[in-house]
Amino acid sequence: MIKIYTNLTEDLLRCANEKINDFIESYFEFNDDDFSDIFPNIIYETKEKQCRQAAKDLYLWSKDDFVHTLTPLHEYALYSIINISSDIDEDHRAYNDGESLFFYDIEPKIREEYSDIDENDPNWVIEDLIEFDFYLENCFQDHDFLDVPLYLSIFKNMPTKKFESQFGIVLADYVDLMPPDIEEEYRSLLSVKALGDEINEVTIKDDFFKVVKKGIDNFVHSIINHGSYKLLWFENYRPRDEKAVQLLFMATSYLYFQTNNIDVSPEANIGRGPIDFKLSRGVNERILIEVKLASNPKLRQGLNLQLVKYLLAEDIKDAVFMVIVYEEKEFKKLNALEREVDSINQKYNLNIMIVSVDATNNKPSASKLTSDFSPLY
Structure with missing residues (x-):
């Protein structure tokens, strides 16, 4: 059985x-x-x-x-x-x-x-x-087997011990779900890391929120213009869940944040429960990132009852509420959400920014884009 x-x-x-x-x-x-x-x-x-x-x-x-x-x-x-x-x-x-x-x-x-x-x-x-x-x-303790490509992308840019402690998985257990060339690349990388060739941290001083925003912009650019949105869709054209988005964000952005001496803690337990990401540099510079699908029926609750309470519990002012759009019809939700964020920011003296990510499937190629096409950020 x-x-x-x-x-x-x-x-x-x-x-x-x-x-x-x-x-x-x-x-x-x-x-x-x-x-x-x-x-x-x-x-x-x-x-x-x-x-x-x-x-x-x-x-x-x-x-x-x-x-x-x-x-x-x-x-x-x-x-x-x-x-x-x-x-x-x-x-x-x-x-x-x-x-x-x-x-x-x-x-x-x-x-x-x-x-x-x-x-x-x-x-x-x-x-x-x-x-x-x-x-x-x-029937499954977790669904990590669905996200091996994303985990591997993160692993390439993250120290092995930190990867295993943060995500609770050992990629060696998943080699059967890697093509032979990728498996060989993984084993070679594992050997190199075992010799201590880990990525060195570099400190770059700049406005913390601007640095984080640039990392997020890199992620959005990758989704819209580099075809990364395809990693958020199953082969049967079903969209992936929020966890897949979180993993892809880590895969795309971790090296950038580490280079800027920004610590990224996935699913940090803050105040009243887990938040998707806590980014910090030093003691006083902190930003929360919450990822939600536009199709999520609890989208507004995620903003009002979840993110705001996290911010207040930890006395953090800055946050990014990232909304992933899989269907064109979902864009119409964003205007009302923007107005709601403006009201929340004024009421609680917070700085929450909405970042919408166009992850719709079957995007036109660059050669077919019209001159007035502009992605929604």
């Missing part, structure tokens, strides 16, 4: 694994020994044997009674299979009066076979097991 990272009774754990097995068996039933759609294209093309074995492992592991902890390669495959099953289920519901292909039998089965389950157990409810989100969230 597949390890599940949440508290379930033994009966429910078995039931959940039976459903995972249904997802995997369904995938195998409709795929003729070709597993290319559940791995990154370049990984399958360059490491096909490993990928095929990982897919077959999942098939076998979901059927036995041993608890298997997945490697990142296995995790990527299972994550893809669950998403494929979700898409299939959605299509089935559309043509069958909303009936689920995978979950139509699960609740009656639970109540019949596991009638002694305590439904007042605070760790779960029966309905948890009939949602794909339950499996996407709990």
Whole structure:
């Protein structure tokens, strides 16, 4: 069976694994020994044997009674299979009066076979097991396997110990998700760092906020003009989440900030909870950065109830509220947000700046841009 990272009774754990097995068996039933759609294209093309074995492992592991902890390669495959099953289920519901292909039998089965389950157990409810989100969230301890390219970009410019302590991962565990040339580059870089060839800090004195703003501008420029926005979209044209944006920001900006002697702390715990980034130079120069998707239904709460409270709790005046726009229609939210920020700044004597990032997909090439085209910052 597949390890599940949440508290379930033994009966429910078995039931959940039976459903995972249904997802995997369904995938195998409709795929003729070709597993290319559940791995990154370049990984399958360059490491096909490993990928095929990982897919077959999942098939076998979901059927036995041993608890298997997945490697990142296995995790990527299972994550893809669950998403494929979700898409299939959605299509089935559309043509069958909303009936689920995978979950139509699960609740009656639970109540019949596991009638002694305590439904007042605070760790779960029966309905948890009939949602794909339950499996996407709990079959994996985290989703770092989706962001190996971004982590690797950060690792190149960050001391190894600092990288591992800040992100809590060892990239050596993820080499199966690196193409052979990138894996070789990583191992070479690891050897060089082991010899002590770490990046030296250089102090450049300048207005702190201006220096930080320039680093953010570099990130925005990379997204809009250098095609980095593509890293924020899955191959099936689904946009990535806020964590992917945070990782890409670190990959793009870390070396610049370090060169300017600015310390970057991802997900710093400040005041009432975690903030995406705390940037500091010395004791007194500090700026917070909060990243939110324009599509996030809690966008305004992130500004009013989250960022402002962080600033007040830590007695920090400066902050950047970075809004990532994936769809053209989302731009219309920004004017109202700008007015709200102006009001907050006046009320609390703060200096919050909104930076909007155009991460819409399928941008025109530079040769096709009209003369009046100007990216929105």
